[in-house]
Amino acid sequence: MSKPTLLVLIPLKDDDSYSQVAAHFDIVYAPTPAERGAAIDAHGAAIRAVLTNGTTGLTAAEIDRLPNVELVSALGAGYENIAIDHARARGIVLCNGTGTNDDCVADHAFALLLAAVRDIAQRDRATRAGVWRDQLPMRPTVSGKRLGIVGLGNIGLKVARRAAGFEMETAYHNRTPRADTAFRYFDNVVELARWSDYLVIATPGGPATHHMVGRAVLDALGPRGFLVNVSRGSVVDTAALAHALASGTLAGAGLDVYEGEPQPPQALLHLQNVVLTPHVAGTSPEAIAASVRNFIDNGTRHFAGNAVLTPI
Known part of the structure; x- marks a missing residue:
């Protein structure tokens, strides 16, 4: 069975995090603004999930360019720049990393x-x-x-x-x-x-x-x-x-x-x-590992037809 295609809009902090996510998803990696627009243009129809955070977010216009997206996740607890209402209107499942850091x-x-x-x-x-x-x-x-x-x-x-x-x-x-x-x-x-x-x-x-x-x-x-x-x-x-x-x-x-x-x-x-300090309060090897595990758990549950563990 093919893996769902995941658009990653944030830097994954280490090779281990990337490889863990890649074991469950086909990753389109676009952690910079320039890469982000190009990735959506090139792969928008294939993308079924998005991994972002509260600061990076995901706009309503971007959601409209992802016709098959089913799941949008913030890696950490914050989700203030994700177009939540627009995503819900599309029936997209929303989750975050609450409790992980x-x-x-x-x-x-x-x-x-x-x-x-x-x-x-x-x-x-x-x-x-x-x-x-x-x-x-x-x-x-x-x-x-x-x-x-x-x-x-x-x-x-x-x-x-x-x-x-x-x-x-x-x-x-x-x-x-x-x-x-x-x-x-x-x-x-x-x-x-x-x-x-x-x-x-x-x-x-x-x-x-x-x-x-x-x-x-x-x-x-x-x-x-x-x-x-x-x-x-x-x-x-x-x-x-x-x-x-x-x-x-x-x-x-x-x-x-x-x-x-x-x-x-x-x-x-x-x-x-x-x-x-440069917005590092929520980052440590332990916190990132927990956040990545939580995202993988949410993603695998969703694509298996089950409810996510930490819904927004």
């Missing part, structure tokens, strides 16, 4: 928080330059503080569990409160920020959360507050954040995501009170 993202969120609050990057540079501690201002403690989480989903819950190890008090904001947690709930992000010492953003991206964290939230977090974003760059107003960091109305930030990716956030690059 949650630990990795939560680990990275705490790494950014610790690095920003304790000023790790600047103190590394100072040490290499021969600067001793007496010439440096003291930094706050992370333990025992108040942590606000915007988006208490799977990742947010794992961030909260890590916070418990630091004896932090945790509260959160969601569209609606969760019945399965005793954490304090705020129905307003500004009020959560006002309560918090540190604020971690773990909410999905997309129009509903665009610039959810702007000047009002940053002002409420205040001059001793720190912001961490491991969700999507669109959730934070970059211009407002740059102003807050430069003016001292916010103490610091740690960002794994930012507007305009993959270009670095120009408004932030000159600031010493922000730690930046």
Whole structure:
């Protein structure tokens, strides 16, 4: 029996991932914009499945050029740039990699928080330059503080569990409160920020959360507050954040995501009170392996006539 043809729109991180997927699908590999258009032109009628991610997405126009596509999957949890409604109208099955990289993202969120609050990057540079501690201002403690989480989903819950190890008090904001947690709930992000010492953003991206964290939230977090974003760059107003960091109305930030990716956030690059990483919170050998396994499981189930394990 021939294998279904799969259009892959994202880089597969290593040869092992590629070979595992190739064991189950005939791959059309198009991880760059130029390759993407050419691949759809050349193979559109043959493609039965698409593997993408939330940032790369899949447009309605592209779906219309794939007449036989049955399955569209995001490798990770995010799917904000996939034309979900258009795909559903076509009867296309949608799935994602929810749960496969949650630990990795939560680990990275705490790494950014610790690095920003304790000023790790600047103190590394100072040490290499021969600067001793007496010439440096003291930094706050992370333990025992108040942590606000915007988006208490799977990742947010794992961030909260890590916070418990630091004896932090945790509260959160969601569209609606969760019945399965005793954490304090705020129905307003500004009020959560006002309560918090540190604020971690773990909410999905997309129009509903665009610039959810702007000047009002940053002002409420205040001059001793720190912001961490491991969700999507669109959730934070970059211009407002740059102003807050430069003016001292916010103490610091740690960002794994930012507007305009993959270009670095120009408004932030000159600031010493922000730690930046290039959207790597969800990537590790373990997380990628789990995501690939999950996609293969979903794909093989679908083409065998069974329901996918992690539907959108």
